[in-house]
Amino acid sequence: MSKTKPIGVNFEELESQCLPHLSVDCVVFGFHDNQLKVLLLKSKFIDEWSLPGGFVGKTETVEEAATRVLKERTGLGEIFLNQFHIFSDPKRSNPGLKPENMKKAGVKLTNYEWLGQRFLSVGFYALVEFSKVDPQPDVFSQTCEWKGIDEVETLMMDHRQILDKALETMRLQLRYQPIGYNLLPEKYTMPELQKLYETILGRELDRRNFQRKILSYKILKRLPERRLGVAHKAPYLYRFDLEKYNQALLDGLSGDW
Amino acid sequence: MSKTKPIGVNFEELESQCLPHLSVDCVVFGFHDNQLKVLLLKSKFIDEWSLPGGFVGKTETVEEAATRVLKERTGLGEIFLNQFHIFSDPKRSNPGLKPENMKKAGVKLTNYEWLGQRFLSVGFYALVEFSKVDPQPDVFSQTCEWKGIDEVETLMMDHRQILDKALETMRLQLRYQPIGYNLLPEKYTMPELQKLYETILGRELDRRNFQRKILSYKILKRLPERRLGVAHKAPYLYRFDLEKYNQALLDGLSGDW
DNA sequence: TCAAAAGTGTTCTAACTACACCCATGG
DNA sequence: CCATGGGTGTAGTTAGAACACTTTTGA
Known part of the structure; x- marks a missing residue:
């Protein structure tokens, strides 16, 4: 019998096509109303916001993975994209993908383990033209929205740290580019x-x-x-x-x- | 019967303890005779030089992995270390660890596949005091030596590119630190x-x-x-x-x- | 006593800082 | 006709580039 896919994804396929333990997370900056904005997702399974992210295909570079994620979340290709850090704390893992939280939300899967595994994440930051973005949530999220950089409160996992590092990197870059x-x-x-x-x-x-x-x-x-x-x-x-x-x-x- | 370990490593153990697909490579800079030097390894299996590198333990951060590798190659702890890029071309793989080359060199293993898999590598650069380093080859290498930065010719895989990027990053850092x-x-x-x-x-x-x-x-x-x-x-x-x-x-x- | 390389100081210029004045526009 | 905010100019200061003279040392 075919697996239930209540959130529209074939996880067996995902597991067979993606590298284990590795993900990308993108800090997408936009500028609107004289404010720096960042694109965030709200989880379907827990009450937390996170950065747009995704897994890395078995024959993809991390840049390609990030580009693909951004295309999906914003509709834009040809995005200015910069890899800036890899976050590898062994304790980091996505609570929105944890078996207990997904089960609580009524998701039925056989391979929770893959989603719940340790992930190292490559952080990218992207600069986009605010008005051209059409924010689209991913299968794990209920909404995808812009938030003013000063309004961002707690984020899922270490995403706040990733955001801060992206900002710091962009400020440094502003010095010489x-x-x-x-x-x-x-x-x-x-x-x-x-x-x-x-x-x-x-x-x-x-x-x-x-x-x-x-x-x-x-x-x-x-x-x-x-x-x-x-x-x-x-x-x-x-x-x-x-x-x-x-x-x-x-x-x-x-x-x- | 116990596996032959002609190069002094239990690969079954390695595989069980390390993350797949992920490695670290270190560009170790030293300064001697008014010259910038970099620490290189010469492979046992093919006639090529490479950067000191290693795998990432299942409960290690990449920083810890790099620190461990540097401790092994230089004898030094407390090293100035900076993560600068992740190299993820799906075609990158270590020819010195390829089954045909290791077999040619008489190495007997059952799990060549693990070593021959695709690896993404996190690049670090390290600054060390030349005179304090005691260069030690790893199990895949016959020698570990300092080379003047201008004498470095071709390196294994994309290591030359990693070295160049490390240099570029260090030069940039010199601007503001x-x-x-x-x-x-x-x-x-x-x-x-x-x-x-x-x-x-x-x-x-x-x-x-x-x-x-x-x-x-x-x-x-x-x-x-x-x-x-x-x-x-x-x-x-x-x-x-x-x-x-x-x-x-x-x-x-x-x-x- | 001399070559080599270090210590120190001055001048010129370019870049950055801190301002002031005038101008166009919609309400 | 005036408040708001943009366009332009200038003087003062500081940082960097270019350069010269003197001093110390071993050979």
């Missing part, structure tokens, strides 16, 4: 870009110095258009000069923030 | 420290500017002693002020190189 292209819409104003930087860095920057510094990198182009409909002088719109932007990604920037 | 404490003996002269920086960065630095910049961090103490026995003015000896050094590790430095 331009980011923003992946987080902002095609056109944006200088104050918007500044807000993004301030949000990531967690401190205010001088408006004029910021503008001068950013422009000195020569990675963005001012457009003749302006942002209209504001009760003050209309700011110019800019967009990244992709060629120079990518060159700067390779060469690195010089400044400190 | 002091290193040197782990690579130099307790007392050293300013020109020696400068040579180390020049070697890591791969370019020459101005003697006077270097001294001023390093001293401005206030992480080292000038000793009343000088290095004698040189046919020129005797340079002062310095040592790191551990308290301030560690604080700087946490806070980060400001300068660019």
Whole structure:
């Protein structure tokens, strides 16, 4: 007799196709309403939020696994993605996948053991354009939503630690690489870009110095258009000069923030 | 009948105690004769060099695995160690552990399959004091030696890529963290420290500017002693002020190189 | 006494900081 | 017509680059 699959997944297949003990977790950053947001999932089985994650196929790289997970959760391909750490505490395991919690939720499986095993997880962080994301929960989750970075409370397992490390890594990266292209819409104003930087860095920057510094990198182009409909002088719109932007990604920037 | 163990390892035990598919590889840097060195192993089974590596125990973190490997290869505990990347190309596998190569070398085992499986490897880099290391080959290797970073030719599998990535990561780290404490003996002269920086960065630095910049961090103490026995003015000896050094590790430095 | 390499100081420039003034826009 | 916030400019400060002279040492 065929196995019950109340949550829409063939776990026997999963087990046969994925590496044991290894998963990926993604910290997906977006920027909206002058706030840094992160994509989170709420478990079907326990009352906790977690990062989007998944298993690694037997013939996949971890990057491919993360890309696949992100495609599923956001609908986006071609995502800016960076591996930043592997979390390997032997005690880390997903309580949302623990036999007792899944049974409590009425899930029937024969191979709880595989899901309940020890997992080491490779942390990735992704930068995406908020408005392009269509958040989709996975089979273990009831919802998938953006949360403001400051509103995030406790997360499942060590996911809070993973989130913090991702933030720290992104802040460091900001020192020597331009980011923003992946987080902002095609056109944006200088104050918007500044807000993004301030949000990531967690401190205010001088408006004029910021503008001068950013422009000195020569990675963005001012457009003749302006942002209209504001009760003050209309700011110019800019967009990244992709060629120079990518060159700067390779060469690195010089400044400190 | 008990299994033949011509290379001194019980592989059944290894398999039962280690995670499948996962290994660690360490890029161990040392500094000697004004040269950056890296610790390499020469395989018993094929004519290739590789990085020190090992498997991950079922209840170990990857950090613990790397620490264990380094203890075995160098004799040192308390090593400065940094995880920097996970290498997960599904095609990567160790030719020195491939059945045909081990059989050719006369090794008799029943579970070649385990050794020949796909491995994902977590890359670590370590900074050690050259003179304190007592290089010890592992069971798969005939020798363990220091090689000048510029003399390293081809390495086994993707180890060359791992080495390059380690170097790149260390150079980046040099931008915002002091290193040197782990690579130099307790007392050293300013020109020696400068040579180390020049070697890591791969370019020459101005003697006077270097001294001023390093001293401005206030992480080292000038000793009343000088290095004698040189046919020129005797340079002062310095040592790191551990308290301030560690604080700087946490806070980060400001300068660019 | 000389070559080699260390100690120390100055000048110039570029980058960052901290401000001030004017301008456009919607309410 | 005014509050809000954007566009631009300038002076002061600090960090880095380039460079010169003096000192100590063993051979």
